[in-house]
Amino acid sequence: MQSQILHFPAKEAVIKHQQTGDLTISNRLSDVDDSLQGKPERANSLDSGHRACQGCGEALGARHAIDTALDATDGELVVVNATGCLEVFSTPYPESAWRTPWLHSLFGNAAAVASGIAQSMKVQGKENVRVIAQGGDGGTTDIGMGCLSGMFERNEDVLYICYNNEAYMNTGVQRSSQTPGAARTATTMPVGEHPGNSFGVGKSVPKIAMAHGIPYVATANICNPRDLEAKVRKAMSIRGARYIEVFVPCPLGWGTASCDTIKVARQAHNCGLTPLYEAEYGEITAVSKIARPEPVKAYLKSQRRFAHVFKKGNEHQLEAIQAIADANIRAFDLLENPAQGERF
């Protein structure tokens, strides 16, 4: 049977823009381009016409990730989706925006369903068919944690991608285990003595994944799609359990302008709140440096969920968030030029 997935012809189209780091530049400045970004031949795995909000970081992240995986596997890909925005906006019956074989089962079981598919393909001798499971932070780091950990521990041949937008957006912006301290959600309202979400000790699922000793773990940020693409491509070159967490702003839940998704994501990266790194078998192998560091203030200022942080009397919240960013900068040695850190 003829494949219905678009394949990728050799590079021939004119490339107008070039992604380098987290900046887009004209290709006048560079004649090298190994990226899938912006090419007309890209698979469009998540096709246009879906119902995501304008400026949805998750839709952007998913399209980049799955396009890359399709390219890396020559279209031999099956995608499992946890319940959540991505699932709901892409497959309202009788429509589907997916060009891949795609299955949604439940909120908390994508990792286990994907495990079953991987084993099923293997036993049928179809090991060329690769499996990706994907979900939001709620479906991954909260309700899906048990199945995810099982998938890691058994070292199933599955890439799990978590699109982290730091709350339960699909149900109306409730707190998740990834919601940062002070952030306003529908269940952590900015009222009382400690407005917004309380400061816990956090839950780093990439580190939990690393503790399982799986072959590959990476964090990515939608502000740098080329880096995301490289990480997905690398993940698809490896067999066994792999985990990528992509930082994806949610304009609706965060109270940001639809046109600012990339900008906000870049601010998060530049202030050190979302360190980008790769790890193999539990050891960190690469860290993306911050070229133009910023204080957290600029990042927080652009989001209504943190508006109360700037009110008089809540300075301690701002300081607490800055302290988290500073700790990340130290722990991951994030600054390209360490001297720049001193201005905060």
Next chain:
Amino acid sequence: MLKQMDGSYAVGEAVALCRPQVVSCYPITPQTHIVESLGKLVKSGELADCSFMNMESEFGAMSACIGSSAAGSRTYTATSSQGMLFMAEAVYNASGMGLPIVMTVGNRAVGSPLNIWNDHSDAMSVRDAGWIQLFVENNQQSIDVHIQAFRLAESLGLPVMVNMDGFILTHAYVRVDMPEQEQVDRFLPPFQPFQKLDPQDPVTMGALVGPEAFTEVRMLAHKRMERALDVIPAQMEAFANIFGRDSGGLVKKHYEGEADTVLVTMGSVIGTAKEVVNELRDQGESVSAVTLRTYRPFPTEALREAVNGAKRVVVLEKSFTPGMGGIVYQDVVAALAGTGIEVQSVIAGLGGRPVTRESIRTLFAGCDKRTGFEVLDLDHATLDREITRESAVLDRII
């Protein structure tokens, strides 16, 4: 081949003869020996081309089955009790997607209080999940019905649950006739999925379905269930032609002819019940017994036919809904509506309490004066004492 073996290992061997491609496992008493036996068969290579998955929970175990079946492999798992409740969300999901998974349930009570022994609470907790629910009476049927279950599931596009009484059957060493591989292969063709996850032919499975189509999807499941009422007897016949045994089917009428009082049961309790019915028939009493071998879809017509001519039907069941009473009873009442047959409700064997011949004699003796539901062998003294003790506190709140 005749063998003396425990029920769980017998089921394990029978399932292996069906050539499952993926078996997912999570231990829970009393089904554990089933997946243990399959694990050994896969590890030793006796069951080839099969992936045995040790999962992190029952929820994960059923979820892996969903993925495996959707990707086109013949898929099996087993559970009991709390395990069934923990996987319940995925149990509904599997049937909604029309995935022909076969699952054994070593039937066990559901706590609290914690209780590992047999009753049918676990099966009843997912009664409405859209799975075909078969109940077996003995270990020979456990073997035979599992072989039929795979063909049934795959020919209908519905998951099938084979219920066998925990401990009473799973742990009983009895002589069974284990079919030959050649016979099973003749009965059960390789799995040909209706649709599957295939990069060459992409499909979207598990879409979001709104009010405009959800009812139709549910009715589609109902129509498949109705079709099962024809397919189950046909496959029972096909099975008998190859294996020479009458196993499975919708209902089993254990005695020829009509009787005034007919006992209706499910599962292994018929073994004891038949001894008492034989006794009573020898004494000239007009009694008989019928077993529901298929509970979902409910075999309304077959039951009406089987109890035709009765004045009274007594439903003896190992399940109970607090605030109402018998569960199977309600189905039987609905099925016999308009026949003029009186239906009585008797509950026994909860949490593994033995249903003895004496209990069943009491059941028949009470037929003339029974109103509402009756619980056999109930310790009234303990119950009354606790009610008094609780009342002393609770009455103050009112």
